Amino acid sequence: IQRLEESVVNRIAAGEVIQRPVSAVKELVENSLDADSSSISVVVKDGGLKLIQVSDDGHGIRREDLPILCERHTTSKLTKYEDLFSLSSMGFRGEALASMTYVAHVTVTTITKGQIHGYRVSYRDGVMEHEPKACAAVKGTQIMVENLFYNMTARRKTLQNSADDYGKIVDLLSRMAIHHNNVSFSCRKHGAVKADVHSVSRLDSIRSVYGVSVAKNLMKVEVSSCDPSGCTFDMEGFISNSNYVSKKTILVLFINDRLVECSALKRAIEIVYAATLPKASKPFVYMSINLPREHVDINIHPTKKEVSLLNQEIIIEMIQSEVEVKLRNANDTRTFQEQKVEYIQSTLTSPRSDSTVSPKPSGQKAQKVPVNKMVRTDSSDPAGRLHAFLQPKPHNLPDKVSSLSVVRSSVRQRRNPKETADLSSVQELIAGVDSCCHPGLLETVRNCTYVGMADDVFALVQYNTHLYLANVVNLSKELMYQQTLRRFAHFNAIQLSDPAPLSELILLALKEEDLDPETDKNDDLKERIAEMNTELLKEKAEMLEEYFSVYIDSDGNLSRLPVILDQYTPDMDRVPEFLLCLGNDVEWEDEKSCFQGVSAAIGNFYAMYPPLLPNPSGDGIQFYTKNLDKDLLSDAENAWAQREWSIQHVLFPSMRLFLKPPASMASNGTFVKVASLEKLYKIFERC
Numbered sequence: 071i072q073r074l075e076e077s078v079v080n081r082i083a084a085g086e087v088i089q090r091p092v093s094a095v096k097e098l099v100e101n102s103l104d105a106d107s108s109s110i111s112v113v114v115k116d117g118g119l120k121l122i123q124v125s126d127d128g129h130g131i132r133r134e135d136l137p138i139l140c141e142r143h144t145t146s147k148l149t150k151y152e153d154l155f156s157l158s159s160m161g162f163r164g165e166a167l168a169s170m171t172y173v174a175h176v177t178v179t180t181i182t183k184g185q186i187h188g189y190r191v192s193y194r195d196g197v198m199e200h201e202p203k204a205c206a207a208v209k210g211t212q213i214m215v216e217n218l219f220y221n222m223t224a225r226r227k228t229l230q231n232s233a234d235d236y237g238k239i240v241d242l243l244s245r246m247a248i249h250h251n252n253v254s255f256s257c258r259k260h261g262a263v264k265a266d267v268h269s270v271s272r273l274d275s276i277r278s279v280y281g282v283s284v285a286k287n288l289m290k291v292e293v294s295s296c297d298p299s300g301c302t303f304d305m306e307g308f309i310s311n312s313n314y315v316s317k318k319t320i321l322v323l324f325i326n327d328r329l330v331e332c333s334a335l336k337r338a339i340e341i342v343y344a345a346t347l348p349k350a351s352k353p354f355v356y357m358s359i360n361l362p363r364e365h366v367d368i369n370i371h372p373t374k375k376e377v378s379l380l381n382q383e384i385i386i387e388m389i390q391s392e393v394e395v396k397l398r399n400a401n402d403t404r405t406f407q408e409q410k411v412e413y414i415q416s417t418l419t420s421p422r423s424d425s426t427v428s429p430k431p432s433g434q435k436a437q438k439v440p441v442n443k444m445v446r447t448d449s450s451d452p453a454g455r456l457h458a459f460l461q462p463k464p465h466n467l468p469d470k471v472s473s474l475s476v477v478r479s480s481v482r483q484r485r486n487p488k489e490t491a492d493l494s495s496v497q498e499l500i501a502g503v504d505s506c507c508h509p510g511l512l513e514t515v516r517n518c519t520y521v522g523m524a525d526d527v528f529a530l531v532q533y534n535t536h537l538y539l540a541n542v543v544n545l546s547k548e549l550m551y552q553q554t555l556r557r558f559a560h561f562n563a564i565q566l567s568d569p570a571p572l573s574e575l576i577l578l579a580l581k582e583e584d585l586d587p588e589t590d591k592n593d594d595l596k597e598r599i600a601e602m603n604t605e606l607l608k609e610k611a612e613m614l615e616e617y618f619s620v621y622i623d624s625d626g627n628l629s630r631l632p633v634i635l636d637q638y639t640p641d642m643d644r645v646p647e648f649l650l651c652l653g654n655d656v657e658w659e660d661e662k663s664c665f666q667g668v669s670a671a672i673g674n675f676y677a678m679y680p681p682l683l684p685n686p687s688g689d690g691i692q693f694y695t696k697n698l699d700k701d702l703l704s705d706a707e708n709a710w711a712q713r714e715w716s717i718q719h720v721l722f723p724s725m726r727l728f729l730k731p732p733a734s735m736a737s738n739g740t741f742v743k744v745a746s747l748e749k750l751y752k753i754f755e756r757c
């Protein structure tokens with residue numbers, strides 16, 4: 071084992087920091103930016119191998135700093151480790167200039183403010199070749215890097231053979247120019263008159279660098295978040311619109327003014343474009359993101375451009391959705407060729423290969439969806455629901471509603487929208503519903519897919535890549551309530567085949583409420599309450615009929631109920647409770663509370679509670695085998711199957727159309743997220 075000579079060690083290290091001519095340019099230009107320059111010009115000869123010259127008009131370097139300027143780890147930007155976290159300059163390692171002197175000849179000409187002349191000095195292997203010489207100079211610093219890699223023959227050869235770095239340098243400066251639009255940049259080949267980068271304003275520099283076709287098809291994007299729990303950032307930039315066509319994505323990304331790369335963000339944006347634009351065009355994107363400095367991992371290798379951020383996923387998601395919104399809105403101004411979408415009626419025997427993407431009629435969705443965002447089913451396509459994988463039960467399902475001894479009649483109420491829609495109290499109640507609506511849940515409800523029932527109360531629904539448990543009782547109750555308000559005075563009616571006597575039904579309800587039904591001693595009281603409630607409801611009959619289509623005749627019989635959702639009849643076992651609730655809980659004096667009370671009672675009555683009979687396909691089966699009651703069993707099977715059918719075919723489709731979920735549902739357990747595909751993928755990736 072031999073100790074390497076220090077010059078060899080330094081040269082190896084230098085070769086790592088300065089990998090190609092463009093890396094030298096980047097370091098030099100960053101130094102100029104750190105020196106508060108407002109104008110930076112670059113001259114390049116032979117792709118940077120012969121000469122790189124960067125001139126700026128920054129604050130310059132003091133005479134006394136020149137001797138150690140090009141030593142390793144000499145910097146004016148950092149004195150102690152903690153400074154790293156409050157750093158706003160681009161350099162801080164004090165390595166760049168030193169590295170260059172190990173692999174090239176470096177000459178510095180500089181003048182600081184207030185001096186009458188400047189100094190020029192050359193460096194080799196980290197040290198001055200001679201004392202600084204006084205010379206004439208214009209404001210700022212000029213650094214010449216000549217004969218790059220003169221002492222690394224192999225590297226020089228490969229670079230000479232490959233396409234030269236000039237294009238890369240122009241590209242780098244173009245990106246810099248877009249971002250630092252208060253600094254003017256120019257870049258030209260040695261001897262050329264015309265500069266290849268010359269910038270004024272941000273859009274100007276995009277135009278001059280990337281062409282008119284890019285510049286005229288850009289839209290501004292902005293998004294920021296100030297979440298005290300950690301996710302704080304702001305982003306502004308430009309993105310190409312749908313008229314822009316390109317095969318390659320260009321992402322010019324600055325994070326805290328540092329030109330970086332972030333492949334996750336790039337992919338996220340590409341996905342949006344692929345999914346939103348009809349043509350598979352790749353975007354042009356310029357973005358400048360600012361974050362608290364401590365949220366960016368700054369202690370990265372000098373040549374490593376890929377960054378890591380705190381809360382990266384959230385930030386990317388927010389940016390992604392902002393881009394999507396911008397694109398979609400901009401899309402409205404553009405006409406698309408209509409694509410015919412063929413809906414394939416899929417069964418289990420024809421496995422779907424296209425189940426990942428919902429066929430949107432406008433044909434805006436493209437095919438590419440990352441695997442961890444693939445969605446098995448979507449709201450417009452029933453394949454993949456749970457029941458499709460189970461053996462169908464031999465039930466005679468939906469249409470046979472008659473078993474409930476109800477005949478639906480199409481008695482239409484007098485329709486006189488003007489007269490009743492003016493009732494301001496109902497309008498106020500509807501406005502109340504609208505104002506409580508939770509936008510996130512609304513989005514979920516609108517686009518979710520019913521997967522199946524998880525138990526008696528919770529349905530599994532899928533929204534994008536998330537799986538939720540949704541409380542069917544709460545949801546249906548709210549939906550029925552809202553629909554009652556919306557259909558106010560405009561109901562179709564369900565005609566009961568046998569009018570039912572109110573007093574008996576109410577008495578039934580009172581007895582059911584009683585915890586100890588054996589004792590008869592309160593029966594008198596109950597009968598009197600039932601009587602009173604019946605009288606009260608008879609008194610209100612006209613109003614109940616007119617506005618709610620609840621028809622009570624003069625003998626105190628209930629004979630008609632409203633249709634709240636088409637194709638849905640409430641569970642008649644719950645009529646007694648409903649009547650009791652009408653009699654007891656409604657506040658009749660005040661118009662608004664009265665309407666609200668009646669609507670709530672109807673909502674509760676029509677809600678899709680589990681049937682009163684135990685579920686025969688669950689634990690409840692014991693109940694029937696014990697009692698050996700065949701008829702009861704088939705009643706129960708019917709009731710449960712009927713309910714599940716209604717949930718899938720009536721409740722969920724109607725919810726998608728009408729439900730405005732109140733904010734309370736986000737926290738009261740009505741919606742519970744149980745799984746998210748991305749998270750599952752993460753778990754599997756780790757395995």
Ligand code: ADP
Nearest residue numbers: 101105130145146161162163164165166167211
């Ligand atoms: P770093 O930028 O990490 O500090 P460098 O090797 O790039 O290390 O530069 C070393 C020091 O030289 C800088 O800290 C700065 O003080 C000075 N310097 C380099 N280039 C310039 C310039 N163009 N204008 C003024 N000062 C400069």
Ligand code: MG
Nearest residue numbers: 097101161166
């Ligand atoms: Mg530097």
